[in-house]
Each structure stands twice: as structure tokens, then as C-alpha cells.
Amino acid sequence: MRLVLDGVAVTIDGTPIVREADLIVEPGSFAALVGPNGCGKSTLLRTIYRALRPAAGLISLNDEDLRKLKHRETARRIAVVAQEYPAELDFTVEDVVLMGRTPHKRPLSRTTGEDLQRCAEALERVSATGLARRSFVTLSGGEKQRVLIARALAQESSLLLLDEPTNHLDIRHQLDVLHLVRDLGLTTLAALHDLNHALEFADRIYVMDTGRVVADELTPEVIARVFGVRAVSRTQYVFERLKEET
Numbered sequence: 001m002r003l004v005l006d007g008v009a010v011t012i013d014g015t016p017i018v019r020e021a022d023l024i025v026e027p028g029s030f031a032a033l034v035g036p037n038g039c040g041k042s043t044l045l046r047t048i049y050r051a052l053r054p055a056a057g058l059i060s061l062n063d064e065d066l067r068k069l070k071h072r073e074t075a076r077r078i079a080v081v082a083q084e085y086p087a088e089l090d091f092t093v094e095d096v097v098l099m100g101r102t103p104h105k106r107p108l109s110r111t112t113g114e115d116l117q118r119c120a121e122a123l124e125r126v127s128a129t130g131l132a133r134r135s136f137v138t139l140s141g142g143e144k145q146r147v148l149i150a151r152a153l154a155q156e157s158s159l160l161l162l163d164e165p166t167n168h169l170d171i172r173h174q175l176d177v178l179h180l181v182r183d184l185g186l187t188t189l190a191a192l193h194d195l196n197h198a199l200e201f202a203d204r205i206y207v208m209d210t211g212r213v214v215a216d217e218l219t220p221e222v223i224a225r226v227f228g229v230r231a232v233s234r235t236q237y238v239f240e241r242l243k244e245e246t
């Protein structure tokens with residue numbers, strides 16, 4: 001599914017937060033969104049998944065204007081791994097993943113065998129089958145992220161949006177999440193904190209600065225201009241996983 005943003009602007013309480021954002025995420029590709037804290041990455045993602053309404057511009061999925069889709073239809077096409085975890089309620093992991101089935105069900109309809117099957121497949125895909133009966137709130141950060149990705153998979157959407165999915169994870173779990181997401185092969189747009197991770201994992205990097213998408217590649221010049229730091233390449237450790245995700 002191709003995601004296109006054309007001149008998207010977002011205003012919150014009269015303050016422009018995003019201005020004229022243009023970007024394209026090609027079908028099956030992984031695009032990263034980077035930029036300093038507060039530049040508008042989360043706001044832009046929230047606008048794409050329709051938690052916020054754009055003040056101007058067009059967002060389309062496969063040439064279809066998002067505004068023309070019913071919210072339920074949007075939920076079938078777009079899966080989100082947001083920064084906030086689901087409310088601190090005592091849901092089991094299986095319940096959390098089953099929430100991904102909601103857009104495929106009629107309101108108040110029961111969980112079907114197919115729902116459970118999809119849920120089990122999704123948990124297996126993220127190597128979290130053993131967690132199904134655990135309470136979500138008791139999981140480690142890395143386990144929570146994998147379960148939220150499973151919920152997105154159970155949703156069977158073709159566009160995946162992630163907001164800083166590696167936050168608070170150690171290096172090994174950061175790599176697990178990034179490999180996992182890339183290997184899903186979905187059309188993916190992820191706000192990423194770590195510039196080296198963006199360079200390593202993304203097919204395309206969009207750089208935001210004070211509400212604008214100012215570059216579609218991450219060069220030392222762009223890094224200097226946007227982040228105010230010099231990018232120096234020097235001998236350093238490159239981390240590779242010793243074995244496949246645990």
C-alpha cells in the first residue's frame with residue numbers, strides 16, 4: 001500500500017505544529033521519520049492514523065483520500081504501535097492482541113476461532129507464544145513492544161505506523177524490534193530516535209525540523225543543519241545480533 005502525504009498541515013489549538021509535510025512511503029518499504037524532540041513526528045503520525053485532523057493537505061493510501069474512508073475502514077488498513085501503552089488495565093497478552101481484530105468484527109460480536117487463530121499466528125511471528133496468558137502490564141519493555149507489534153499483525157493492515165518503537169529498550173531488544181519490523185515487509189513509517197538505526201534499517205529517511213519535512217536523506221549537512229551536531233564517522237562498534245531474536 002502506498003502512503004502519500006501532500007502538503008499536510010496540522011494545527012493544535014491555533015498553533016501550527018506541522019506545516020506542508022510531503023512524503024511518500026512506497027509499498028512494502030520501510031521509511032523512517034527522524035528529527036529533534038518536538039519537531040512534530042508524533043503529531044504527523046497521529047494525523048496519518050486519524051487521531052488528529054489535518055488543517056490542510058491530502059493523505060492518501062493507494063490513491064484513496066483517507067478522509068473518504070470510514071474510521072473502521074481506516075483501522076483495517078492502518079496499524080499503529082504508538083508510544084503510549086494501552087491503559088494500565090489488567091489485560092492478558094492474548095486480549096491485547098485480540099484488540100487488533102476489532103476492525104474486522106461487528107460491534108459486540110464474540111471472538112471467533114479465526115480471531116484466535118490470527119492472534120496465535122501473530123504471537124508466533126513475534127516469538128511471544130509463551131506470553132499469551134501473561135498480564136500485559138507485567139511484561140518487560142521488549143516483550144510489550146513485541147506484543148504490540150503482534151496486535152498490529154492480528155489487525156492484518158498493510159500500513160504500519162510506529163512511534164519510537166525502540167524507546168527504553170536495550171541494544172539487543174532494539175535490534176530485535178527493528179529486524180522484526182523490517183522483515184514483516186509491510187509498508188512501514190516509523191519515527192526513530194537513533195540516526196544510525198534509521199540509516200541501517202530504513203529504505204528512505206524523512207527528516208523533520210520544526211514542523212516541516214526538510215529532507216529525504218540523512219547526510220552530514222542535514223544532520224548539522226537540523227540537529228546542530230557534526231556527524232563524524234570514526235571507528236566504532238557495530239552491533240549485530242549473535243543469534244536470531246530470542
Ligand code: ADP
Binds near residue numbers: 012038
Ligand atoms: P515529536 O514527536 O517530534 O517529539 P510532537 O509531535 O510530539 O513532536 O510535538 C510537536 C510539537 O507540538 C511540540 O512542540 C508539542 O509541544 C506540540 N504539541 C503536541 N501535541 C500537542 C497538544 N495536544 N497540544 C498542544 N501542543 C502539542
Ligand code: MG
Binds near residue numbers: 042163
Ligand atoms: Mg514523539
